[in-house]
Amino acid sequence: MKKLGLATALLLAMTGAQAYQFEVQGQSEFLDTTENDQNFTGAVQGTYYFKNVDSTKGPLAEAAFLNQASNFSLAYQYGQYDAPREGGRSDVESHVYGAKAEAYIPTKFVPAYASASYSHTHNDGKNEFTADDNGDRYALEVGALLAPNFLVAVGYTSIADTMAVDAFGTLANGAVKAVGEALTINEDQDAITARTKYVGAIDGTNMAIGFETGLVYGESTAYNLKTDLYLTPALSVGASYAETSGDFLIDSAWGANVNYFITPAVAVGASYVNANAENAAVDTQTVGLNAKFRF
Template sequence: MKKLGLATALLLAMTGAQAYQVEVQGQAEYFDDSFNNNNYTGAVQGTYYFKDVDSSKGPLAEAAFLNQASNVSAAYNFGQYTADVKVPALNVSEEVEAQQHSYGVKAETYIPTKFVPVYASASYNHSKTDAKNNFTASNPYGNANVAKLGDGNGDRYALELGAVIAPNFLVAVGYTSVADQFAFDTFNTLSNNSVVSALETGTIGDDQDAITARTKYVGAIDNTNMSIGFEAGLVYGEDTLYQLKSDLYFTPKLSAGVSYTESSFAQTPSTAWGVNVNYFVTPAIAVGANYVNANAENSSRDTQVAGVNAKFRF
């Protein structure tokens, strides 16, 4: 009987459940630029919602947002980086290699009030960079690119406060403290892209503190089965970054989106545009793909990223 019950629950989750309380998602990316080569990242995130999320209200991808579902999450991201570093003045050329591990926990809550629902979030992330050879770790030549791949540990904390000022329209402002410039927001990597996440942490820079602001809206298109979503974000640290995103939901299951990110930080790709497509095979299972092209105006480090992702809800 126990086996039959488990099989029945699994079948319901895979074929048509309209409510869920847990979501697990994974992502893998491959990227290449003129400095790095053979680089890839992998990430996984688990989210627990305190109440059942009704996924019948609109686009399946935005069910939690439309339900104003309070939750807690944990995430992990792994990156493998290799690069050919040259120091012409010393006639030195060597391949360097490093691995990066990022861990994060996050909580989001929506609190009803007499006026509007209030939104709050808090997150903590820790990144560890592990150099895989002596050249990378010791950086004997003082090359700036090598230093970025050296050993290191970094923490970052973030708080956000906001409100749902109109149906499905969130406005929030926040504060982020980064103890190390290369401490990444693991959740940003999953929701956007590894290059965009790196651009964001580079924008905050050595100031270690940043002010953030963002808006998000999802709404139905009248007289159709379609919906549209918009997001805008701002990061103000040592430099300034802004991001625009839009998704068109052709049906509750199928969507396609575009994004554009720009930063005044000159040491990484300064602009990035991306496209994505996502499809829910069932209300509980989704697959997707994304592509990002990042342009470095002040260097030759143009970057292209291709990724795939999947979600499972139960």
């Protein structure tokens, strides 16, 4: 009877949850480059919201944003990459650890926003052609919701190593775009960032639209655009584009994604990214799968 009660409680949580305080998400990407088609990444993130998040206000994917839900997250990313190089072959395993806090603060005027994050990257070279590498990354952001569900934020990012990537950026936008951002900052180490985000209902329907823009100004300049169409609160399709002015490997990338909440507590999704390279034959395509569980 106890086992039946626990199973029933779990089933109810997975099928009828309208509020949640924890979210766990995982992602894996298969990377097909001009040099090699056997590389992959995997990532996981856990988020705790300080108050229950109401998932009935709009698209399920944006429930935390629509609720202005302050939170704390931990993330881990694993990557494996090997490719031919002059005199031998690169072979590296990458481990990225991250912690992040976001806060929405009511004021007399508009809600304020602040975030702080830290990521540590350890690249473990597996042969004499690939050296070990370590790097830390710190980021701060401040902003405000200038209109309902419309966030504008600016920030500062510092990286101690060119390949110190953002663990949370990898989960949000994929490995290629995360690496491209790190290369944009490059040896300058310090960067100014800016971004906007908006989610709004489409009048007369149960659909909604979301837009995001971003700018990174470091040794070079990069920008990204992203839009999602929520056909129902549970189902969305999206497209993205990113480009950098830097004269290095990744020049631009475009992508597409689809996400579906099987229940208000369980979601699955898929993504595709096509990245163009410059000054090297490493054009890249990635196919990713992701899943979320809320409770």
